[in-house]
Amino acid sequence: MHFDVIIAGCGPTGAMLAAELRLHDVRVLVLEKETEPPSFVRIVGLHIRSIELMAMRGLLERILERGRRRPAGAYFAAIDKPAPEGLDSPYAYLLGIPQPVIVRVLEDHAVELGAQVRHGRAVVGFAQDDDGVTVELADGERLRSRYLVGCDGGRSTVRKLLGVGFPGEPSRNETLMGEIAVGAPQDEIAAKVSELRETDRRFSLAPAGVGVYRVVVPAAGVSDRAAPPTLEDFRRQLRAVAGTDFGVHSPRWLSRFGDATRLAERYRVGRVLLAGDAAHIHPPIGGQGLNLGVQDAVNLGWKLAAQVRGWAPETLLDTYHAERHPVAEDVLDNTRAQMELLSAEPGPRAVRRLLTELMDFEEVNRHLVEKITAIGIRYDFGAGPDLLGRRLPDIDLKEGRLYGLLRRGRGLLLDRTGRLSVGGWSDRVDHLADPTAALDAPCVLLRPDGHVAWIGDDQRDLDDHLSRWFGRPVDRSQV
Numbered sequence: 001m002h003f004d005v006i007i008a009g010c011g012p013t014g015a016m017l018a019a020e021l022r023l024h025d026v027r028v029l030v031l032e033k034e035t036e037p038p039s040f041v042r043i044v045g046l047h048i049r050s051i052e053l054m055a056m057r058g059l060l061e062r063i064l065e066r067g068r069r070r071p072a073g074a075y076f077a078a079i080d081k082p083a084p085e086g087l088d089s090p091y092a093y094l095l096g097i098p099q100p101v102i103v104r105v106l107e108d109h110a111v112e113l114g115a116q117v118r119h120g121r122a123v124v125g126f127a128q129d130d131d132g133v134t135v136e137l138a139d140g141e142r143l144r145s146r147y148l149v150g151c152d153g154g155r156s157t158v159r160k161l162l163g164v165g166f167p168g169e170p171s172r173n174e175t176l177m178g179e180i181a182v183g184a185p186q187d188e189i190a191a192k193v194s195e196l197r198e199t200d201r202r203f204s205l206a207p208a209g210v211g212v213y214r215v216v217v218p219a220a221g222v223s224d225r226a227a228p229p230t231l232e233d234f235r236r237q238l239r240a241v242a243g244t245d246f247g248v249h250s251p252r253w254l255s256r257f258g259d260a261t262r263l264a265e266r267y268r269v270g271r272v273l274l275a276g277d278a279a280h281i282h283p284p285i286g287g288q289g290l291n292l293g294v295q296d297a298v299n300l301g302w303k304l305a306a307q308v309r310g311w312a313p314e315t316l317l318d319t320y321h322a323e324r325h326p327v328a329e330d331v332l333d334n335t336r337a338q339m340e341l342l343s344a345e346p347g348p349r350a351v352r353r354l355l356t357e358l359m360d361f362e363e364v365n366r367h368l369v370e371k372i373t374a375i376g377i378r379y380d381f382g383a384g385p386d387l388l389g390r391r392l393p394d395i396d397l398k399e400g401r402l403y404g405l406l407r408r409g410r411g412l413l414l415d416r417t418g419r420l421s422v423g424g425w426s427d428r429v430d431h432l433a434d435p436t437a438a439l440d441a442p443c444v445l446l447r448p449d450g451h452v453a454w455i456g457d458d459q460r461d462l463d464d465h466l467s468r469w470f471g472r473p474v475d476r477s478q479v
């Protein structure tokens, strides 16, 4: 067995997962079908929770220097309301950064940590047995590992071969998007865009360099969804929607996307798991897909590592599905709602006006912003205070910022009483006694993904929860 885990696909999800596994010395191989990164740019940006995860793994500076900070609000159905004051994070902004740049940062990080990444290697088959998975590549090579994770995107080969259902709705609305040189004068474009945006929210032309615009326009009558769009498709659609093709020429790249909405029925079958777009697809409105995939990876990484290293409690790996499937379900639902709100029909337009009014209530606006940015997620860890199951923001501690202490992907006991201990779990869980920690609780136990796994001040209760999340303690007398 050469590898502990093989990951199919080196997009943002696969690259992040590889890095998370390497934090625990898991032998990881990432197989990526393509030899070159995609030329098209698919992303609006990283939302708050993903920026927090970058900070938690020491990647904040790398991404900040490659991105542009924008306000955190106005992403729900593009309703133009600023985010409420006092969002509970030091990273309360959107970071505009192209997807290929994020992938490069994450892949470099994974490789620096010791992951192997092989490009131009497509997974075409696999077979699992009691001990592991045999993975077959397009060139006929067979590789063996203990686990396989399909991070191979919306058309996932791994998911299809696994036979996992992918129920939902097929694409109803196709959209063309590209970066194209434009011949028409700037003020003419601006006037037309503001006129049309009143009625058609799926149309936009935004500057993307000197004389070049990012063009988004509904695509009607796509017959062959596999065939790439042409400049002529853009000209035809622009004339149909705007009455002019703005003299578009010399495209940098052209792409097309749909609004299919689907969710895998299971995220795990035996030794094979799914993450990112392989597990869920939805329209890009609100810019959540990449964020969701990266967050899947951080949820799964330490659990799969625990399984490989042999200390995982029996049900730990299955909590990946239990926690992340409902999160994806919620994202799918919010994108369905947002798509309705983009419609030019009188009914949805009236609902949009009503919601716009409601967002003047701070709690409504906050709820939607926390949903899109994923800082509102609360996993169901059973009954307990509201903080249980939520992520802790990057609070100040006597030793610096909290997230600085989570870089190694270990658990952390934040102990304001100074009298608790992580005992036989100290090889997996750090302990910080800090009476100054700005917490509404005496002590919290954080999982490696930064979510609160326990709150309290009783050692026996803590030990039960350490066992629940981190398995059996090491008996030092036996070592």
Ligand SMILES: Cc1cc2nc3c(=O)[nH]c(=O)nc-3n(C[C@H](O)[C@H](O)[C@H](O)COP(=O)(O)OP(=O)(O)OC[C@H]3O[C@@H](n4cnc5c(N)ncnc54)[C@H](O)[C@@H]3O)c2cc1C
Pocket: 008, 009, 010, 011, 012, 013, 014, 031, 032, 033, 034, 042, 043, 044, 045, 046, 099, 121, 122, 123, 124, 151, 152, 153, 154, 156, 157, 158, 177, 257, 275, 276, 277, 278, 284, 286, 287, 288, 289, 290, 291, 292, 293
């Ligand atoms: C127009 C548009 C705008 C978007 N904007 C945003 C945004 O602002 N914010 C956001 O969060 N999300 C956005 N998204 C969604 C985001 O692009 C995806 O959710 C994200 O790419 C998912 O990452 P992934 O790693 O799971 O899958 P992918 O990025 O699809 O990566 C899968 C990888 O697997 C490889 N692969 C496929 N098959 C195989 C195989 N058999 N063997 C080996 N490798 C294989 C592929 O080559 C690819 O590199 C947008 C999407 C679109 C279409």
